[in-house]
Amino acid sequence: MGTSSAHLTSETRAERERLAGLFGDLAPEQWGAPSLCDGWRVREVVAHMTMPFRTRPIRIVAGLARARFSFNRYADRDARSTTEAMSDAELLDLLRRNIEHPWQPPGGGQAGALSHDVIHGLDVTEPLGLPPAPPERLALVLGSAADRQLKFFGVDLGGRRLVATDADVSVGEGPTVLTMPAKEVLLVITGRRPLTEARKTTR
Structure with a gap:
């Protein structure tokens, strides 16, 4: 819904x-x-x-x-x-x-x-x-326009899926799952922070 x-x-x-x-x-x-x-x-x-x-x-x-x-x-x-x-x-x-x-x-x-x-x-x-x-507000942004933001900012996740640790939202698809706060996910997909510098853990 x-x-x-x-x-x-x-x-x-x-x-x-x-x-x-x-x-x-x-x-x-x-x-x-x-x-x-x-x-x-x-x-x-x-x-x-x-x-x-x-x-x-x-x-x-x-x-x-x-x-x-x-x-x-x-x-x-x-x-x-x-x-x-x-x-x-x-x-x-x-x-x-x-x-x-x-x-x-x-x-x-x-x-x-x-x-x-x-x-x-x-x-x-x-x-x-x-x-x-708040993470819930960040999740609303991620859930409503993540694909458009990736395209607009020219960010390629390279087959990775970014999963927020503090909100029920994820961005991207692929076999590699990276977990990080929702804030980090938004910073990455809008080109504000390189994925290599985001605070994350791989699982």
């Missing part, structure tokens, strides 16, 4: 609220620390997370056109220009005011909205040594 949209919406709001609480305690040097997104500091990641709340679809289309329809190029330009225009406190306030925002990525639905916040949350919490999303 699939996960209901209402449950995904509740989890999305809970994750935004959790992250807003963590970000509210960051020191200035932490806002300027490198994130897991190449070339982005914590503040650029937070700026990107707020993009759906401050950008109308027509502006996104125009921005994509200027970026020659490369979403990564457009997102990078948007994050950098936003951090120049807004303070860290303003970014945090924007996130807090939009905890219940109904945004869903095109084609991604509510599961995509949850994935967006959980994955980019890890981009901040991992390098800063802060708590990740």
